[in-house]
Amino acid sequence: MMFIMKIIKKINNNVAVCLDANGHELVAFGNGIGFPKMPYELTDLSKISMTFYQLNAHYHQLLMEIPQDILEISAEIVKTAQFELNKTLNPNMVFSLADHLHFAITRMKKFKDLKLIFSYDIQQLYPRETNLGRYTVQLIQKRLLITLPESEITTIAMHFVNAQEEIAINEDExxxxxxxxxxxxxxxxxxxxxxxxxxxxxxxxxxxxxxxxxxxxxxxxxxxxxxxxxxxxxxxxxxxxxxxxxxxxxxxxxxxxxxxxxxxxxxxxxxxxxxxxxx
Incomplete structure (x- = not known):
């Protein structure tokens, strides 16, 4: 039996809104899947690199703004975090982290003198999350040849802390x-x-x-x-x-x-x- 994915709406050249074989809507990442005239049927599912179900429509705009390489790095980091933390993270973590990384890179270029302090308190309280923050900064350097300041380790670590708490400030507040x-x-x-x-x-x-x-x-x-x-x-x-x-x-x-x-x-x-x- 051949599995077919129907591509119904282009977000950018490499991201599109799709329907799976059961008619469920998802957002898929894949090289060039946004090029052909919509709608069309994709039979070669090896082209799909990532899929996201029940994605809030607000993130469609984000997908048009953020470079593909940053989104892919974010997805890779979140996958690593799921294993390292052994906890369920907020499903929107990939996109909130990608947005932060894109903003951090843009802010660094525009506000070169802006300094945010690395928090040793966060390092002591959340060592695993801090290690993930450090890994993220190192991966950005390796893949994009961009050196983020050490303070980004702290802010990225807090993204993982918040993702475990469903990024929520308590609803009883x-x-x-x-x-x-x-x-x-x-x-x-x-x-x-x-x-x-x-x-x-x-x-x-x-x-x-x-x-x-x-x-x-x-x-x-x-x-x-x-x-x-x-x-x-x-x-x-x-x-x-x-x-x-x-x-x-x-x-x-x-x-x-x-x-x-x-x-x-x-x-x-x-x-x-x-x-x-x-x-």
Whole structure:
């Protein structure tokens, strides 16, 4: 019996939405599967390198933005993590990690002076996750010839920690959801725009905001010497700075935790990105 996969929608040249033999929808990766006219039947399933079922539609946009090699590296790392941690990870981990790696590489090129500290506390608390973070940085260097800063070991490690917890800040903490809603309102009011809550860019911003709040709650904030870059962004993007400060003030009033300048800088970078994507 020949197994056939029906390719029904192109995402990019190497990624497409498909139907399997049982009619179940999935996203498949494979060299050139997005080239032919849609829909068509793929009989040579050896062309398929990865498949993902029940993928949130928000990630379709992400697949169009992130280079194939980064997605493949992310998938390889997550597969290794499943074995090393011997735990079920959030199924969206491949995409959230790929998004982070792509952003880290872009941020490093654009903000060359940005420094985030390597956390020895995270290393002690989560040694296996830290080792995975170090492996990721080494694999990026080997495959892409890009040297990420040592601090990325910490941030990548926290992705694995969060993936085991379903990337959730506890649902019995309603303050977090309220903070996300009110932070979004601050952005909308500051820039006189309407954020599309169903859009991929908004969901990506919310994910980063969750990480930001979680770092603050666990007293794992970024602390390093980014004074020059912070002052530059504050002077050149005053509205972004005012917006970030308003959100940081809201968080302080709600949780009683102050943001460091480095966390404020990181928040400014994410606010600037969602405002540009929305405008």
């Amino acid at each position: 309603p303050n977090v959801e309220e903070l996300i809603v009110r932070s979004s309102e601050i952005i909308e009011q500051t820039f006189q725009l309407t954020l599309n809550k169903e859009a991929f860019h908004y969901n990506r911003f919310v994910m980063h905001l969750r990480y930001y709040i979680k770092r603050m709650q666990q007293e794992e904030q970024f602390i390093d010497s980014n004074d020059t870059l912070f002052r530059t962004m504050k002077e050149t993007l005053p509205s972004i700075y005012d917006c970030a400060t308003a959100i940081a003030t809201l968080i302080y009033q709600t949780l009683g935790i102050e943001s460091t300048e480095d966390e404020l800088l990181y928040l400014m970078i994410h606010i600037n990105r969602i405002v540009k994507n929305t405008q």
